[in-house]
Structures are given as structure tokens and as C-alpha cells.
Amino acid sequence: MRSIWNGAISFGLVSIPVKLINATESHSVSFRQIHTEDGGRIRYRKVCELEDREVGQDEIGKAYEDADGSMIPITDEDLARLPVPTARTIEIVAFVPEERVDPLQMGSAYYLAASGAPAAKPYTLLREALGRSNRVAIAKFALRGRERLGMLRVVGDAIAMHGLLWPDEVRAPEVVAPDAGVTVRDQELDLADALMATLGEIDLDDLHDEYREALEEVVAAKAAGETPPQAPEAAPPGKVLDLMAALENSVRVARESRGGETSGPAEEAEVRTLPRRGASSRWTPKETGGKKSTSTTAKKTTAKKTTAKKTAAKEADGRKATEKKPVAKKPTAKKRAAKSAQPAERSAARSTAEKATGAGKSTGERSTGAGKSTARKTASRKRSA
Incomplete structure (x- = not known):
């Protein structure tokens, strides 16, 4: 892997020659700008404004634009002679617990490789010390024309460095936090x-860039003169x-x-689902788990059974009353005879008839016989009188 910076780690009085190597790489699909009419490439040429001609990379340098628009040239030698110790040195300034570093500060990741055989011993010493302390090293270094903040930590058998933003470069979260007064229920x-x-958890190695894969399929299909695959129509998101x-x-x-x-x-x-606003809750019957209450069903079943029993009993009484109609004529004749008798005799006949009528089903025939006997006695008394 190609190094992008050469220098040394300053660990107290120990100096460790190292090379800075990018720890990450991009797999994104890149595009070129073209002229849509003929497919020609659109290129950017570096042209000198004063001479109106294109210049090569070896003729291009750096300059600082002053407030009045004038350019102040800055050479690589000027940068190398900067009066700061981090110009070519990663200077460790502290060792802190890793949780002290805000992830919002983390930027690009690099690997620090030992530069040459003499650097192997001090490099291994720093790696083992970091691993045993369960801490990370905070360092300052200069890269691409500016001083930066970094965090050194152990990754496998190597030392990695994360570029950090300065604390004043991280914005406060209060400007994006929701308004106060929101209550979350248990x-x-x-x-x-x-x-x-x-x-649950997931193995991060199983994750991949599906967008890039789909984009590569589109490029391959168009290169083969085929119709690119179409994504299925997504359902419109519902309002929560x-x-x-x-x-x-x-x-x-x-x-x-x-x-x-x-x-x-x-x-x-x-x-x-929530009930509609303004709708009365009386229109919605209460249910449990989508089923009617067991007690309510039992009550309705019992009421139906009771009604059926009463109906059957009424029908049975009607049939019995129909069967006993011939017997019921004699109490009627008895009452007519009792009306013409004396008050005392009429009272006695009425009492006897009531007893015969109120008797139970099991003694119905005996009560009928007793009624007949009483009627005969009453008629005999009337004739003798």
C-alpha cells in the first residue's frame, strides 16, 4: 500500500519512524461528464489566466489569497520549515479512555506502519503499552497544510490513527433536538x-452496498444493449x-x-388504530382480543334456555287443560247449584270447590271424586229443605 505521509511518532523521548497509509478505500461507482449530443468527454483544463494557456502539473504551486485579491506564494520549503513540532511528527500529548473521545469528532482512518527495521522495537513497545492500558493516545500532527488532531489505538497487530476534528468544529446538538414537553410512556x-x-445483533461483515451492486447491474445491462432492471414500485408510506x-x-x-x-x-x-376525532366511544362495543365476553354469551344462552322452558311449560299446561275440559263442567254445575242454596250452604260449597281445584296433579282424580260427592250432598240437602 502506498504511503501518503512519512514522519515519526514522538512518544516522550522515544521516536518511532512511521509511514501513514490510508486504512479505508472507496468502492463507489464513479462517473465521467460527457457531452449529451455526441458522448464526448468533458474535461477541465488548468489554464493560466494571465497567459491564457494550459499549464502542466509541474508548473502549479500554492498561494494564499489576501483580502485585496493578491496572491502570496507558499512553497513546500516554507511549509517544511514551519516553527511547529508537528510538521513531520505525530506528537502524543495524552493517554485517555476511549469513551472520552466523542465519535462525532472521528474522521479519516489511517494505519501507522513501522518505517524500517530500527522502528520495529519501539513500534511494538507502544502497541503493547496501549493494549495493556486499555487507553488511546491523543496526538497532534500536520497533514496537507494544516495541523490536525488524532487518536491512536491498537487494531490487531498494528497501530491505527483516526483523524479527529477539533472540539470547536463540532456543532452543539441543541439546535436539532425536538422541542421539550414530549412524554414517552413505559x-x-x-x-x-x-x-x-x-x-438483535448482526455481523457487520455481512453488510454490503446494495446500491453499488444495483448500479453495476444497470451499467452491465446498458453495455450489453439490454433493458436495465427496474425497481418494484414501492408502496407510499402510510401516515403514522x-x-x-x-x-x-x-x-x-x-x-x-x-x-x-x-x-x-x-x-x-x-x-x-386510534379512534376518529369527534367520534363517540358508545358506538364501539367493548371486546377482549376481538371476541365477545364469555360472561355475556353465557347470560344470553341461559336466558334462551329459560324462555324455551317457559314456552314448553305453557304448551304442556294448555294440553292438560284441553284434556280435562269435560271434568271442568261439573264444577260449573256445582257453582250454579251453590248460588241457589242458602248463604251458609253456598259458602261451604265454595270452600269445598276451592280445595278440589287447588289440589296437586298427583291427586287430581281424588279431588274430582270428592267434588262429585260434595255436589251430591248439597243437592240432597236442598231437596230435603
Whole structure:
């Protein structure tokens, strides 16, 4: 790998010659600008404004533009003689716990390679000291015409350096934070925890740039004279009306994508929609789990059974009354005879008839016989009188 900077690490009085190498590389697809009419390349030529001619790279230098527009040339020798110790040195200034470094400050990543055999021993010493201390080194260095801040840490058997922004280059987050007064319920936090537990962890090596792969397919198809693949039409995003419903639905989808794995609360979560504004809640019957209440169903079933029993009993009484109609004529004759009798005799006949009528079903025939006997006695008394 090609180095982009050569210098040394200053570790107290120890100097470690190193080479700076980019630790990352870009795999993005790059494009060229063309003339759409004929496909010709669009190029940028470096032209001197005073001579109106194109110049080569060996004729190009650096300059600082002053406030009045004048140019002040700055040579590489001027930069090399800067009165700062970091011009060619990565100067370690402190060792701190890694969590003290704000990830917002992290920029480009580099590998520090030992430059030559004499650098192997001090390089290994610094690497082992960093690993045993569980700390990172904060350093200052100069690169591409400016002094920078860096963080050194152990990666495998090498020392890596992350370029850091200066603290005053990081903007405060208050300007983008939501307004105060938002309350998050415990149920929503529980569902968020369930969603995080369901998604779980992932091996970062399994992640890849799908956009780049799709772009390469489009380029290959057009190069072969074929129709580029088309993306399926995405459904328009729905408006989230209920945060709880969105969380519950997310947990369900995440579990289905994980093959039905379950963990955490909300094992049987279901999506609930908010009622319409202004709608009366009396129009919506209360249900549990989408089913009617068991107690209500039982009550309705009992009421139906009771009504059926009463109807059957009425029909049975009607049939019995129809069968006993011939017997019921004699109490009627008895009452007519009792009306013409004396008050005392009529009262006795009425009492006897009531007893015969109020008797039970099991003694119905005996009561009928007793009624006949009483009627005969009453008629005999009337004739003797």
C-alpha cells in the first residue's frame, strides 16, 4: 500500500519512524461528464489566466489569497520549515479512555506502519503499552497544510490513527433536538426494547452496498444493449397515527423476518388504530382480543334456555287443560247449584270447590271424586229443605 505521509511518532523521548497509509478505500461507482449530443468527454483544463494557456502539473504551486485579491506564494520549503513540532511528527500529548473521545469528532482512518527495521522495537513497545492500558493516545500532527488532531489505538497487530476534528468544529446538538414537553410512556419503551431485542445483533461483515451492486447491474445491462432492471414500485408510506401500533407492527415484522423468533415482552402484540376525532366511544362495543365476553354469551344462552322452558311449560299446561275440559263442567254445575242454596250452604260449597281445584296433579282424580260427592250432598240437602 502506498504511503501518503512519512514522519515519526514522538512518544516522550522515544521516536518511532512511521509511514501513514490510508486504512479505508472507496468502492463507489464513479462517473465521467460527457457531452449529451455526441458522448464526448468533458474535461477541465488548468489554464493560466494571465497567459491564457494550459499549464502542466509541474508548473502549479500554492498561494494564499489576501483580502485585496493578491496572491502570496507558499512553497513546500516554507511549509517544511514551519516553527511547529508537528510538521513531520505525530506528537502524543495524552493517554485517555476511549469513551472520552466523542465519535462525532472521528474522521479519516489511517494505519501507522513501522518505517524500517530500527522502528520495529519501539513500534511494538507502544502497541503493547496501549493494549495493556486499555487507553488511546491523543496526538497532534500536520497533514496537507494544516495541523490536525488524532487518536491512536491498537487494531490487531498494528497501530491505527483516526483523524479527529477539533472540539470547536463540532456543532452543539441543541439546535436539532425536538422541542421539550414530549412524554414517552413505559409501554412504548417496552415495545421499543422488544423491537431492539428482536432485531438483535448482526455481523457487520455481512453488510454490503446494495446500491453499488444495483448500479453495476444497470451499467452491465446498458453495455450489453439490454433493458436495465427496474425497481418494484414501492408502496407510499402510510401516515403514522398511533406510535404503539407502529411499534407493535414493527415487532411482528421483525420476528417474522427472523424466522418467528420471540424474545422480550409483547409476545402477542396486535396493531390497534386510534379512534376518529369527534367520534363517540358508545358506538364501539367493548371486546377482549376481538371476541365477545364469555360472561355475556353465557347470560344470553341461559336466558334462551329459560324462555324455551317457559314456552314448553305453557304448551304442556294448555294440553292438560284441553284434556280435562269435560271434568271442568261439573264444577260449573256445582257453582250454579251453590248460588241457589242458602248463604251458609253456598259458602261451604265454595270452600269445598276451592280445595278440589287447588289440589296437586298427583291427586287430581281424588279431588274430582270428592267434588262429585260434595255436589251430591248439597243437592240432597236442598231437596230435603
